[in-house]
Amino acid sequence: MYYIKNKPVIIIDGTLYLYRSYFTFQFFKNNQENPYGAIYGILKTIRSILLKCYNSKKIIIIFDSSKKTFRNEIFNEYKSNRPKMPNSLYIQIQPLFHILKNIGIKTLRIPGIEADDIIGSFSRKLEKCGEQVLIASHDKDMIQLLTNNINILNTSNNEIITPKTIKKKYGINPQEFIDLLALMGDKSDNIPGIPKIGIKTALFLLQKFSNIQKIYKNIEKIKLLSLRNAKNISNQLTIYKDSAFLSYKLAKIKLDIPICINANDIILDKTCFKKLSNAIETYNVKQKNADNN
Structure with a gap:
């Protein structure tokens, strides 16, 4: 109880x-x-x-x-x-x-x-x-x-x-979970997200930049990050920018x-x-x- x-x-x-x-x-x-x-x-x-x-x-x-x-x-x-x-x-x-x-x-x-x-x-x-x-x-x-x-x-x-549970488990704040869904998508609701970006990559980016607005403001820096396939990830983000922001609206x-x-x-x-x-x-x-x- x-x-x-x-x-x-x-x-x-x-x-x-x-x-x-x-x-x-x-x-x-x-x-x-x-x-x-x-x-x-x-x-x-x-x-x-x-x-x-x-x-x-x-x-x-x-x-x-x-x-x-x-x-x-x-x-x-x-x-x-x-x-x-x-x-x-x-x-x-x-x-x-x-x-x-x-x-x-x-x-x-x-x-x-x-x-x-x-x-x-x-x-x-x-x-x-x-x-x-x-x-x-x-x-x-x-x-x-x-x-x-x-x-x-x-x-x-x-x-x-x-909120402490989420911060401890994911390393992000609850409000940033919208951004997480915007990046990785949500199959259950058919929210598209960005292809080839899974939860680990999405969390890495959010822990680094906080939200998708700041991610796109720092898009050129992503290529230089110590992240596997950083250049390809930067390209995916650029190509599917509209999808990311649409997904944010759907997830919020x-x-x-x-x-x-x-x-x-x-x-x-x-x-x-x-x-x-x-x-x-x-x-x-x-x-x-x-x-x-």
């Missing part, structure tokens, strides 16, 4: 856990062969987070909308490598929202805005209001949001990630999306945890009955 004095607001990356739950429990079906694994997985994830961070009473789950975003407008191939949402997952979304509402857990999605941008903007709004924030996610894009008051709970290994999470709710709107009541546990048990019973048949 994590004892955090100031009772942070917990923001859950709902879209990430929706897909993870779906694939983890994709064979969970009731007697009518209707799938419910994604619902079951999300509910279990929420309970697990609350048990680990039981000192917190404020929680919200953020989801993507189905609308295209500004990233699709500036780069048509953004996330084009991802398959369409399976219908067996799609049909669970509205029932999930209904269940979460009945439990008393706030959800938020905004048409045309990615969950990452909502999480980033809401985190900054909460921070300005004096709140501590804990983002439940293991998406590397979230690293750029880290501050002294905004941390990440990686539920895959139960690690609390702070927006922090200025208007969010109409505040921390007091997402406080859990005393019955929430019991309702959540009851809902999970209902699905456990359904699964047992399905297995017996």
